[in-house]
Amino acid sequence: MFTYNFKYELKLLLRSSWIQLLTLLLLLLFVFASYNGKQKVDKRTADITSAQTVVDTSDKETLSILLAIEKGEDLNLSPWVTPTSPINIGNQNPRVAAMPANEMAFMSVGQSDIYTHYVLPKVSGDDFALNLSEMASPIQLLFGSFDLAFVVVYLLPLIVIAFSYNVLSEERERGSLKLLASQPISIRKWVFQKIGIRMFWISIMVLLATTVAFLLNDIKSFDGYVLFFVTCVIYMLFWFGLTFAVNIQIGKSTQNAFVLLGFWIVFVLLIPSIINQVSDVLYPVPSRNQLINEMREHKSEAEKKQDQILDNFLRDHPEYAVNNDANSKSFWHSYMASQKIVKEELQPLLSEFDNNLAKRQKWVNKLQWLSPAILVQQDLNTRAGTSKADYENYRQQILNFSNEWRDYFMPLLYNNQVFTSEHFSKLPIFQYKSDKSIINGYRLWGVLLLTSIVLVIVIITYKLRTKKEYSIIQ
């Protein structure tokens, strides 16, 4: 039966203008979405390159000034810009702490339209954890980005439904089912094979569309290509499992279509939305405005008692007080000491912010198993390096680097050392390290598990029903 089903199902599909249209649509969606994703990645890369160019130009100028000063030239520079001051270098020659896009970033915009991809940590700057989000168009945030992940998670199930919602009901409505059922075959097996063949067909189309999308965007990662395709196939398996269940349980094509669209709404829209809403209620994150206001209040308080803060700071850090005397205390000595106090006082609020974010993410991670759409979206985001975990990893690296940057200048400041070209060559450098442990395949196993659950429920329901072939044929 399979050989004949395979041969003629492919002929029927190839001769159906509706299927041809769907196939073309699938190709167009993949190509457009991947192009769109690549545009965003290119912009991100261009932004980082542009920032790096500005820094490189500034570094070159600064170094030439330093060398000139070291040769004894009098450049008559203002004390606020002279590069011999460590704080001036720490503020005016920051490094670019960038999170470059990985090769697969084009397939899922993920959180990348919310967060920035580079920051320039300054020695006197605020806590960089607060400055990671980027201004984004609210319209775009509302509708999301039209990337490959969007096409796979949201639109591919609709294409699967359109391809296979009426495998059995079409036969019944056309009148060919009775002739078919009079053959020595199991109709359930026949439906299963037909749906399997249609899945094979769409898989071929997805493979073709993926190949075109990867080639057009010059993506050379073969692993990424294979894994993306496997993700699509596993996700489609879930939806084909559902269409099989609906095909053999329900009678008319219109009913099938409505039931399957209902499932789409539940799994793709409702469950993710409900999880998000409930997590907002259970683990509210303190508002960013509250954080910023508190930070300003603490700064203002600190400025009022800067002398006292500096004394306390030097008592806590005697290593910085070696060359200290009353004449060498500058604005920056007091300011940097107060920055540390402000940071310590803000720590509980920042911790609450971080803890609630972590709890919320943990909760969402637990409930992601309820929807294959969430699992696949998360999987694609992690592979694209645009997941929440990736940005959290980036944020931690920026925090560490900003501390490293500050720590490099603090001894120079408090020891009243002159900044030299030798110091310049030893400036800390930021190198983003992606966390490979974020990527793992357990979510795809989760989708397979959900598919198995659907099929087991179908089998049990069928076994429990007293009606057999009759329910399918009539």
Place this chain on the structure above:
Amino acid sequence: MITTKKITKKYGDFTALDQLSLNVKPGEIYCLLGANGAGKSTTINLVLGFINPTSGEALINGKSVFKNNIETKKDIAYIPENLMLYPTLTAMENLDYFSGIGGQKLKKDQLESLLIQSGLQPEAFYKRTNAFSKGMRQKVGIAIAIAKQAKALLLDEPTSGLDPKASNEFGELLQELKGNGVATLMATHDLFRAKEIATHIGIMKSGKLKQQFTASDISLPQLEKAYLDTMNYKELAK
């Protein structure tokens, strides 16, 4: 051989078929006559195993249809009232597909030979069936049935809507199959055709087999009168 033993089908309180027993031997054509709702199609559906009986049993060559549904279907060929094919496949492809999934692997010349045997015009063999008339589709259906080399043939109003020529050709084909030892059970409204091709005729009403005849023992007018009497069409019977 097609056998039903006191087969009954109820839908709630409604009895669609009531204790029907009949026996169609190889080389016999049994025509079931009756008005709409008499239980003719229900009988065919029960013998095909499309529906489960409330009680009783249907057998094909001594095997229970309900216990060995797929196995017994190997011996059954079926032509419904309005046979529909895959419109985007040609006659040859439809025949190849339906024969193939039933386990008959046929070569191109065998498929052509079957279509010739069914009476389909050769120029239609490689045309898509979307423009086929009902008669042409029925012929493809007959070819599917012949290909199966089935021992039992079930026909549900096969000549309704056919023009007289097509109907006549259909009758001739049934006679050929009868000669090959096929047991045929046919539900029809067509008294004339039933008298012409059947070896046995049964008249059904309200799910019951009211009268049975050997076709050779009864003339067409007698059959017509018996039918109208059974249906209580007294005015017409006069």
